[in-house]
Amino acid sequence: MTELKVFTTGEAAKYCGVNFRTIIRWIERGRLKAYKLPGRGDHRIKQEDFVEFLRENSMPVPDELEVKRSVLVIEDQPEMAAAIRRVLKRAGYEVEVARDGFMAGTLLAQMKPSLVTLDLKMPGMDGFEVLRFIRSSDEFSQIKVLVVSAETQASLVRATETGANSVLSKPFRNEELLERVESLLSS
Numbered sequence: 001m002t003e004l005k006v007f008t009t010g011e012a013a014k015y016c017g018v019n020f021r022t023i024i025r026w027i028e029r030g031r032l033k034a035y036k037l038p039g040r041g042d043h044r045i046k047q048e049d050f051v052e053f054l055r056e057n058s059m060p061v062p063d064e065l066e067v068k069r070s071v072l073v074i075e076d077q078p079e080m081a082a083a084i085r086r087v088l089k090r091a092g093y094e095v096e097v098a099r100d101g102f103m104a105g106t107l108l109a110q111m112k113p114s115l116v117t118l119d120l121k122m123p124g125m126d127g128f129e130v131l132r133f134i135r136s137s138d139e140f141s142q143i144k145v146l147v148v149s150a151e152t153q154a155s156l157v158r159a160t161e162t163g164a165n166s167v168l169s170k171p172f173r174n175e176e177l178l179e180r181v182e183s184l185l186s187s
Helices: 009-016 020-028 047-056 078-090 101-111 127-136 153-162 174-186
Strands: 006-008 043-046 070-074 094-098 115-118 144-149 166-169
Touching: 006 009, 006 047, 009 020, 009 043, 009 047, 020 043, 043 047, 070 078, 070 101, 078 094, 078 174, 094 101, 101 127, 115 127, 115 174, 127 144, 127 153, 144 153, 144 174, 153 166, 166 174
Parallel strands: 070 094, 070 115, 115 144, 144 166
Antiparallel strands: 006 043
């Protein structure tokens, strides 16, 4: 996943094709969110604020600044998969659903998600096997994994030991799911 950057006024100016003084004016007028460094008072602009500014002003957002907000939901129960998908879509995520481990492998390669929600109990390849596959693969090892399962506490601990970044017990509140996803993607 892309690390979030902080830009100087000069760096932001290069992206926008303007003089750095123009960036400072935008900041002073409240059009571009920034903060001042103590001491010298130089401005710094967080990547997410800069991208938001570019979008609000119909300016092109360079690919390298796009923060990927994609989630692969690996869940064999259609109702649960639909519920997780709905919550994440409403929050602005790009979401795909895999109903088994084989389909998950195909979608992992196609979409290269930022995060995976993973049920542990699935037919065929179970969640532990999927988790081991993700963690052993150079291509996928950096993907955040949130296990969402109704399994026992011992199984949830085992999932963490196997490589899950976080676990969430079913049933859960929608807010809990969103908080967990946001927390993982911002870490």
